[in-house]
Amino acid sequence: DAMVIQNPRYQVTQFGKPVTLSCSQTLNHNVMYWYQQKSSQAPKLLFHYYDKDFNNEADTPDNFQSRRPNTSFCFLDIRSPGLGDAAMYLCATSREDRGSETQYFGPGTRLLVL
Amino acid sequence: QKEVEQDPGPLSVPEGAIVSLNCTYSNSAFQYFMWYRQYSRKGPELLMYTYSSGNKEDGRFTAQVDKSSKYISLFIRDSQPSDSATYLCAMIIQGAQKLVFGQGTRLTINP
Numbered sequence: 001d002a003m004v005i006q007n008p009r010y011q012v013t014q015f016g017k018p019v020t021l022s023c024s025q026t027l028n029h030n031v032m033y034w035y036q037q038k039s040s041q042a043p044k045l046l047f048h049y050y051d052k053d054f055n056n057e058a059d060t061p062d063n064f065q066s067r068r069p070n071t072s073f074c075f076l077d078i079r080s081p082g083l084g085d086a087a088m089y090l091c092a093t094s095r096e097d098r099g100s101e102t103q104y105f106g107p108g109t110r111l112l113v114l
Numbered sequence: 115q116k117e118v119e120q121d122p123g124p125l126s127v128p129e130g131a132i133v134s135l136n137c138t139y140s141n142s143a144f145q146y147f148m149w150y151r152q153y154s155r156k157g158p159e160l161l162m163y164t165y166s167s168g169n170k171e172d173g174r175f176t177a178q179v180d181k182s183s184k185y186i187s188l189f190i191r192d193s194q195p196s197d198s199a200t201y202l203c204a205m206i207i208q209g210a211q212k213l214v215f216g217q218g219t220r221l222t223i224n225p
Contacts, residue, residue: 006157040122040218042216043202102148105157105158106157107156108156110155
């Protein structure tokens with residue numbers, strides 16, 4: 001089945017220790033998104049790639065970076081995680097010709113910062 | 115004021131009841147409206163999306179949009195314990211990339 005896959009599902013890191021979360025998709029969608037979702041809150045868009053074009057949200061901290069080496073993969077790098085970065089990180093994809101209304105989410109990576 | 119308002123609940127109803135979930139919004143530029151279901155510790159799953167005012171039905175689920183009132187609803191008929199989840203409304207301006215989510219309503223269906 002075509003899907004959005006995130007690894008790892010759970011990630012524990014230490015305060016200040018860089019961490020990378022990965023996302024892959026078999027849907028061949030050209031748009032990929034990273035969201036941060038804290039407990040009992042709505043997902044918050046961090047940035048997205050429209051093909052290779054990177055689009056950063058204005059309020060996304062510089063601590064968060066992303067890479068998209070090809071259509072299928074996208075990475076979220078947190079350079080120096082703080083306690084406030086503990087959250088669920090969601091990857092989503094959509095297809096340009098259908099518009100971004102139909103975004104498909106992965107299962108998420110839950111990040112714990114010690 | 116948030117662009118999208120959604121009562122976080124929690125909402126608890128008996129099995130078999132009709133559930134009504136609602137969101138209001140302030141930006142009249144929103145044109146696409148979605149409902150996502152999110153089980154605990156899982157990613158959101160797209161349930162329904164609509165474009166025009168009116169009703170859209172899919173099995174036990176009905177999505178309703180009233181653009182004049184800036185109000186959307188999701189109705190669940192014959193609710194089941196497996197419907198227990200958080201339901202997020204989301205909306206987007208045509209041509210934009212950014213979904214704007216409501217806070218989500220936590221729903222529990224009691225057997």
